[in-house]
Amino acid sequence: xxxxxxxxxxxxxxxxxxxxxxxxxxxxxxxxxxxxxxxxxxxxxxxxxxxxxxxxxxxxxxxxxxxxxxxxxxxxxxxxxxxxxxxxxxxxxxxxxxxxxxxxxxxxxxxxxxxxxxxxxxxxxxxxxxxxxxxxxxxxxxxxxxxxxxxxxxxxxxxxxxxxxxxxxxxxxxxxxxxxxxxxxxxxxxxxxxxxxxxxxxxxxxxxxxxxxxxxxxxxxxxxxxxxxxxxxxxxxxxxxxx
Amino acid sequence: xxxxxxxxxxxxxxxxxxxxxxxxxxxxxxxxxxxxxxxxxxxxxxxxxxxxxxxxxxxxxxxxxxxxxxxxxxxxxxxxxxxxxxxxxxxxxxxxxxxxxxxxxxxxxxxxxxxxxxxxxxxxxxxxxxxxxxxxxxxxxxxxxxxxxxxxxxxxxxxxxxxxxxxxxxxxxxxxxxxxxxxx
Numbered sequence: 536x537x538x539x540x541x542x543x544x545x546x547x548x549x550x551x552x553x554x555x556x557x558x559x560x561x562x563x564x565x566x567x568x569x570x571x572x573x574x575x576x577x578x579x580x581x582x583x584x585x586x587x588x589x590x591x592x593x594x595x596x597x598x599x600x601x602x603x604x605x606x607x608x609x610x611x612x613x614x615x616x617x618x619x620x621x622x623x624x625x626x627x628x629x630x631x632x633x634x635x636x637x638x639x640x641x642x643x644x645x646x647x648x649x650x651x652x653x654x655x656x657x658x659x660x661x662x663x664x665x666x667x668x669x670x671x672x673x674x675x676x677x678x679x680x681x682x683x684x685x686x687x688x689x690x691x692x693x694x695x696x697x698x699x700x701x702x703x704x705x706x707x708x709x710x711x712x713x714x715x716x717x718x719x720x721x722x723x724x725x726x727x728x729x730x731x732x733x734x735x736x737x738x739x740x741x742x743x744x745x746x747x748x749x750x751x752x753x754x755x756x757x758x759x760x761x762x763x764x765x766x767x768x769x770x771x772x773x774x775x776x777x778x
Numbered sequence: 779x780x781x782x783x784x785x786x787x788x789x790x791x792x793x794x795x796x797x798x799x800x801x802x803x804x805x806x807x808x809x810x811x812x813x814x815x816x817x818x819x820x821x822x823x824x825x826x827x828x829x830x831x832x833x834x835x836x837x838x839x840x841x842x843x844x845x846x847x848x849x850x851x852x853x854x855x856x857x858x859x860x861x862x863x864x865x866x867x868x869x870x871x872x873x874x875x876x877x878x879x880x881x882x883x884x885x886x887x888x889x890x891x892x893x894x895x896x897x898x899x900x901x902x903x904x905x906x907x908x909x910x911x912x913x914x915x916x917x918x919x920x921x922x923x924x925x926x927x928x929x930x931x932x933x934x935x936x937x938x939x940x941x942x943x944x945x946x947x948x949x950x951x952x953x954x955x956x957x958x959x960x961x962x
Contacts, residue, residue, distance in 0.1 A: 545957075549954075555924055561862075591903050592816070597808070609836050
């Protein structure tokens with residue numbers, strides 16, 4: 536099959552950019568990407584089309600250590616280490632990249648094999664926290680996602696991304712609840728109607744979270760329910776994934 | 779700083795200008811880390827990929843051609859390829875190719891547009907949102923889930939409770955329509 540025919544290349548490039556190819560096909564396409572300018576152009580074309588969806592996410596500042604490690608790896612501030620000449624051929628670079636990827640992969644694998652005390656030392660040194668959120672997508676009756684909730688129990692907070700703004704004219708607030716295992720609600724806070732927000736979880740909410748796996752959203756007066764349970768209608772519920 | 783200035787910074791970096799490369803990093807790293815975190819769910823790993831991507835960018839800056847892609851597209855491609863490799867490797871090791879709905883660990887949904895240090899033009903963003911609306915919610919959401927959160931066809935299908943072939947079809951047709959719409 537001639538993968539570089541436009542009618543074949545374009546959908547392949549799309550699957551490559553989205554990462555929906557099989558592992559084997561992806562490795563083969565990596566080679567085509569390295570070898571052929573038209574393949575790279577097709578990939579960049581798709582990437583350029585979708586770019587706004589990630590480049591307009593709320594930015595996250597890397598820790599200072601990231602740049603320090605980059606500068607260290609590249610020898611900045613010591614002897615001048617110039618990047619390769621612009622005339623270096625792609626296949627040569629592709630080979631070097633393949634070696635680099637193998638080297639990085641080996642490094643990653645070795646990282647996994649480190650004894651626990653070494654890992655602890657690394658965590659302290661880099662001052663980063665490794666946590667995986669639990670996730671709930673709160674959707675309306677038509678299945679349109681309204682909010683995405685990322686619940687970080689260890690960090691005692693929930694991050695909210697608004698996907699489709701609820702009724703902008705609403706004079707009420709939308710309040711997020713966690714239902715404990717016995718169904719008792721505990722407030723997690725007022726949901727934003729645009730953008731993103733982080734809500735700190737109260738001890739009551741954390742206790743409910745330890746046994747419950749369902750979020751609920753109620754319509755409340757401004758500022759939230761005046762009582763420790765929804766005072767208005769419960770509009771939506773959503774399960775936390777992986778509970 | 780305008781789009782072309784980031785391109786210029788990368789071009790200067792390709793000639794060994796460390797100061798320009800530092801500026802390129804400062805202009806692009808926060809946006810790259812934002813999507814790497816969404817894909818990888820692990821700050822340590824996301825920052826590692828950011829670091830590796832920047833090292834690759836410096837070493838390969840000589841290949842950058844602004845006539846083919848913007849610097850943002852170029853560095854995003856590098857970072858996403860690396861992140862996808864890690865995601866897929868994790869899944870291959872941990873799930874042995876078998877994924878079902880209970881294995882879905884990733885976030886689904888669209889992200890609200892927000893101010894970034896160097897946002898793309900509002901017209902471009904608005905156009906993409908318009909075009910995603912044009913291709914229908916199933917295709918638009920499937921593309922978002924794959925592109926922003928790195929979900930596979932199987933994972934998207936499991937989450938949406940649809941056949942894998944259906945999701946593949948949505949994505950393939952959706953991308954084609956999206957591209958036409960963005961060009962139109």
